Amino acid sequence: MDAKDLNVVNKPVIKMDALGLACGEPAFTDDVEFKGLLCGKILWSPHAHARIKKIDVSAALKVPGVKAVLTCKDLPRVPHTTAGQGYPEPSPYDTYTLDNKVRFVGDRVAAVAAETPEAAHEALLKIKVDYEVLPAVFDTFEAMKDGAPVIHDEEDSKNIPDAKHNIAARFDFEVKNGEWFKEADHVFEHSWKIPYLQHCAIEPHVTIAHFDNSGRLVLRTSTQVPFHVRRIVAQALKIPVKKIRVVKPRIGGGFGSKQEVLEDIVAALALKTKRPVKLEYTRKETFVSSRTRHPATCRLKAGVKKDGTITDAEMEITLNTGAYGSHALTVMMCSGSHTIPMYRVKNNIRFIGRSVYTNMPVAGAYRGYGATQGFFAWECLMDMMAAKIGMDPVEFRKMNYIKLGEGSPVFKAMGEGREGVEQVITSTGLFEAIRKGTEEIKWAEKRAKYAAQSGPIRRGVGAACMMQGSGIPEVDMASATMKMNEDGSFNLLVGAADLGTGSDTILAQIAAEVLGIKTDDIIVTSSDTDITPFDVGAYASSTTFISGGAVKKTAEKVREMILEVGAKILDQKKEELRLEGGKVVAKDGASCSLSEVANTSLYYYNQHQITASASHFAHTSPPPFQANFAEVEVDMETGVVKILDYVSCVDCGTAINPQLAEGQNDGAVLNGISHTLSEEMEFSTNGTPLNASFRRYKIFSAADTPPLRTFLIPTWEPAGPFGAKSVSEIGINGPLPAVANAIYNACGIRLFDAPFTPDKVLAALKKRG
Amino acid sequence: MKNSLLAADKGFFGISAAVNGEKKELSVRNAESLLDALRRHGWKGAKKGCDTGDCGSCAVLLNGKPVLGCLVPAVAAHGGEITTIEGLGSVHNPHPLQQAFVEAGAVQCGFCIPGMILSSKYLLDRIPDPTEAEIRKALDGNLCRCTGYVKQVEAVKNAAKRLKSRG
Numbered sequence: 001m002d003a004k005d006l007n008v009v010n011k012p013v014i015k016m017d018a019l020g021l022a023c024g025e026p027a028f029t030d031d032v033e034f035k036g037l038l039c040g041k042i043l044w045s046p047h048a049h050a051r052i053k054k055i056d057v058s059a060a061l062k063v064p065g066v067k068a069v070l071t072c073k074d075l076p077r078v079p080h081t082t083a084g085q086g087y088p089e090p091s092p093y094d095t096y097t098l099d100n101k102v103r104f105v106g107d108r109v110a111a112v113a114a115e116t117p118e119a120a121h122e123a124l125l126k127i128k129v130d131y132e133v134l135p136a137v138f139d140t141f142e143a144m145k146d147g148a149p150v151i152h153d154e155e156d157s158k159n160i161p162d163a164k165h166n167i168a169a170r171f172d173f174e175v176k177n178g179e180w181f182k183e184a185d186h187v188f189e190h191s192w193k194i195p196y197l198q199h200c201a202i203e204p205h206v207t208i209a210h211f212d213n214s215g216r217l218v219l220r221t222s223t224q225v226p227f228h229v230r231r232i233v234a235q236a237l238k239i240p241v242k243k244i245r246v247v248k249p250r251i252g253g254g255f256g257s258k259q260e261v262l263e264d265i266v267a268a269l270a271l272k273t274k275r276p277v278k279l280e281y282t283r284k285e286t287f288v289s290s291r292t293r294h295p296a297t298c299r300l301k302a303g304v305k306k307d308g309t310i311t312d313a314e315m316e317i318t319l320n321t322g323a324y325g326s327h328a329l330t331v332m333m334c335s336g337s338h339t340i341p342m343y344r345v346k347n348n349i350r351f352i353g354r355s356v357y358t359n360m361p362v363a364g365a366y367r368g369y370g371a372t373q374g375f376f377a378w379e380c381l382m383d384m385m386a387a388k389i390g391m392d393p394v395e396f397r398k399m400n401y402i403k404l405g406e407g408s409p410v411f412k413a414m415g416e417g418r419e420g421v422e423q424v425i426t427s428t429g430l431f432e433a434i435r436k437g438t439e440e441i442k443w444a445e446k447r448a449k450y451a452a453q454s455g456p457i458r459r460g461v462g463a464a465c466m467m468q469g470s471g472i473p474e475v476d477m478a479s480a481t482m483k484m485n486e487d488g489s490f491n492l493l494v495g496a497a498d499l500g501t502g503s504d505t506i507l508a509q510i511a512a513e514v515l516g517i518k519t520d521d522i523i524v525t526s527s528d529t530d531i532t533p534f535d536v537g538a539y540a541s542s543t544t545f546i547s548g549g550a551v552k553k554t555a556e557k558v559r560e561m562i563l564e565v566g567a568k569i570l571d572q573k574k575e576e577l578r579l580e581g582g583k584v585v586a587k588d589g590a591s592c593s594l595s596e597v598a599n600t601s602l603y604y605y606n607q608h609q610i611t612a613s614a615s616h617f618a619h620t621s622p623p624p625f626q627a628n629f630a631e632v633e634v635d636m637e638t639g640v641v642k643i644l645d646y647v648s649c650v651d652c653g654t655a656i657n658p659q660l661a662e663g664q665n666d667g668a669v670l671n672g673i674s675h676t677l678s679e680e681m682e683f684s685t686n687g688t689p690l691n692a693s694f695r696r697y698k699i700f701s702a703a704d705t706p707p708l709r710t711f712l713i714p715t716w717e718p719a720g721p722f723g724a725k726s727v728s729e730i731g732i733n734g735p736l737p738a739v740a741n742a743i744y745n746a747c748g749i750r751l752f753d754a755p756f757t758p759d760k761v762l763a764a765l766k767k768r769g
Numbered sequence: 770m771k772n773s774l775l776a777a778d779k780g781f782f783g784i785s786a787a788v789n790g791e792k793k794e795l796s797v798r799n800a801e802s803l804l805d806a807l808r809r810h811g812w813k814g815a816k817k818g819c820d821t822g823d824c825g826s827c828a829v830l831l832n833g834k835p836v837l838g839c840l841v842p843a844v845a846a847h848g849g850e851i852t853t854i855e856g857l858g859s860v861h862n863p864h865p866l867q868q869a870f871v872e873a874g875a876v877q878c879g880f881c882i883p884g885m886i887l888s889s890k891y892l893l894d895r896i897p898d899p900t901e902a903e904i905r906k907a908l909d910g911n912l913c914r915c916t917g918y919v920k921q922v923e924a925v926k927n928a929a930k931r932l933k934s935r936g
Binding site for chain 1: 811812814815816817818819820821823826853855857858859860863868870871872874875877878880883886904905906908911912913914915916917918919920921922
């Protein structure tokens with residue numbers, strides 16, 4: 001099969017929920033009314049590290065309208081992780097719904113439910129907490145030292161590799177083929193740093209916990225992982241899974257932050273009050289008390305021969321996981337597993353990974369998932385090596401990147417929290433992506449032109465290549481159910497969580513392609529743990545590849561059932577029938593409509609519902625590839641860096657919906673650009689956040705945004721549905737290195753510390769002299 | 770109209786305003802924002818993204834001009850004309866801007882889109898044939914994290930053409 005044989009897939013079908021959203025239909029978690037809804041609020045820790053000696057809630061309970069005040073004494077003490085991952089999660093069990101200790105400024109202390117926001121707020125002010133303030137530690141390297149404050153000194157947490165040294169996760173790996181750096185003509189060693197960054201989904205975290213008419217708990221919540229929410233809330237509150245229903249309505253963006261299960265506390269408030277309760281984070285709370293990207297220090301040491309062969313590579317990454325170890329192991333492992341295989345390393349490879357507890361906000365999943373931190377180092381070092389041996393950086397990458405049919409020892413050694421799978425590259429468009437990108441940015445011409453510049457304004461072009469995965473092999477699983485209606489339409493029920501990505505639409509396209517119909521004839525429901533079948537959720541770039549695989553299998557089963565009935569109606573052999581244009585068509589041209597098939601099955605003959613379910617998991621995780629190119633302008637007097645043009649060429653296999661795939665990539669790239677030039681969460685010396693607002697934590701607006709140009713480079717991935725691979729995350733990994741390399745091309749300075757603000761540019765220029 | 774404002778009862782005020790072309794008497798809380806009041810009365814199109822006037826997802830038109838619903842006190846809308854996204858068009862009869870956003874693929878999660886469409890409406894009311902820079906400036910107050918603004922800019926351009934040809 002080839003992309004040119006496709007009728008619905010690979011077409012810019014209109015996103016099915018777009019019109020309702022553009023018209024302001026009440027689609028999101030907080031857009032529906034619940035009678036008697038209480039307002040939930042949380043009291044957050046003002047201290048970075050403290051033991052709660054005593055909490056007195058008596059005055060808070062007396063505030064008119066207050067219905068419940070919860071402290072750790074009111075809840076079961078269950079160590080768990082908030083990371084919404086497959087079970088058993090590879091993350092440490094170090095989190096308690098409420099605890100007698102607080103570990104960062106913004107940690108949970110107590111929770112309130114009241115009739116009005118004002119009453120809830122007043123109650124928070126009246127909770128008296130007696131803290132024993134403990135010494136705190138904010139830096140990962142300090143935290144690992146002997147004698148540093150121990151953040152998880154409790155006895156009952158589990159799977160912490162070295163609590164005394166605040167190590168939440170570690171992983172080391174080595175391939176040794178001879179003496180280290182023996183063959184290298186040049187050896188490089190540098191460290192790159194990424195600060196605290198926040199997802200900034202425009203819809204804050206919000207959940208409404210209520211009860212159905214038999215008293216079951218229903219969580220209507222802004223989540224990427226409905227099934228993990230059900231499981232983890234059941235675990236944390238010690239209630240059976242069957243007593244919980246999780247409903248995911250439309251979601252206002254997630255980017256990984258909503259892969260985190262924070263719904264336990266509002267569920268506890270509802271269970272206590274027997275009333276519906278809403279907990280909506282403020283923007284400040286979203287910044288501080290939801291999740292962030294892992295700040296990282298990535299030391300990379302590599303050797304290169306004069307001919308361009310990379311001889312050895314040692315990567316040491318130290319991630320700050322903050323107060324809890326959510327995603328501590330897996331993000332750390334992905335920082336290596338998604339980056340090291342990108343280029344052939346001839347002799348020795350070593351990876352040293354640590355995720356470290358500090359008294360800082362909690363890091364979690366964030367689009368890119370470690371690869372963003374890893375590629376910043378790798379792609380800058382690639383540029384440095386190329387410069388040293390006098391090779392064009394693009395040619396150097398072309399020489400070394402992983403080719404079709406090639407594997408890497410890293411694929412097998414490093415999975416997500418455990419061993420990975422062996423795999424070779426079964427599709428790649430990287431060569432064409434580089435070709436297209438160099439042409440669009442006018443690489444050769446501009447590299448030559450910008451080689452000798454003077455004056456206060458300098459221009460430069462820079463490149464970066466990257467890869468990601470498509471789901472987690474032999475971990476992620478998705479399933480789907482379809483059923484046929486009288487008019488030849490279908491319900492498609494998926495656990496896959498569309499959080500604004502358009503997955504409902506692309507999954508409908510996959511089903512429609514199999515069934516020879518249009519997406520208009522498919523009604524998609526996602527996701528409701530009572531109604532839709534299981535899916536791990538929207539993360540790890542898995543939905544198109546894994547959930548898409550499940551939908552394709554489901555539709556194929558349904559197709560067989562339709563053909564059975566069609567064969568009876570047409571009195572023909574099933575094998576000679578096909579589905580086309582909403583009909584069952586025979587070789588001789590005879591046909592019957594899908595509506596006839598549905599009515600026959602439902603009402604006339606051998607009555608049955610045409611319906612099927614199927615599940616899918618994968619043995620490999622085919623990487624998408626990208627080549628990115630940035631053109632920048634550096635003002636040598638002010639240090640301001642401006643991006644003039646940004647080109648990203650994307651191999652995501654078959655783009656199921658090119659328009660949505662472009663949109664995914666544009667968004668990922670802009671988020672990466674915003675990381676590169678602007679974003680950084682700032683803290684006081686005692687760990688208090690200083691810029692937890694959109695006013696002071698600047699994300700790019702329409703007017704700030706440089707020209708972004710996304711080009712899809714079609715390939716066909718044999719393991720993917722209709723040749724598809726993932727697209728959602730990879731684009732965020734490019735801007736940091738591509739822009740850093742462009743700045744070097746413009747004015748000869750290397751920047752190792754994101755974001756590239758004018759003060760850092762000026763300091764580097766001054767240092768260079 | 771003056772009297773209803775003075776008849777504050779238990780922290781509630783009555784205000785009258787035309788919402789999406791219909792005259793309404795609305796009870797609003799003391800110090801309640803226009804955003805909260807609209808949402809409480811059932812207009813859910815304006816969203817709360819920050820509540821500090823920084824993200825623009827709460828934008829509505831007050832007397833034809835975009836305002837940040839989270840910063841404007843509801844009482845300030847007394848006697849005014851409010852247009853929310855619901856007043857611009859519906860799924861049954863969308864406004865050309867809504868249609869253009871949908872067709873261009875500009876709607877990803879959609880949370881910022883109502884505000885963005887209303888900002889675009891104000892732009893096209895004043896400048897029927899805007900340049901790209903004018904479009905970007907008009908959308909500057911509406912933050913979006915899903916997209917690169919590429920398709921929204923394209924949508925506004927397309928809507929401008931469509932509205933122009935419609936006269």
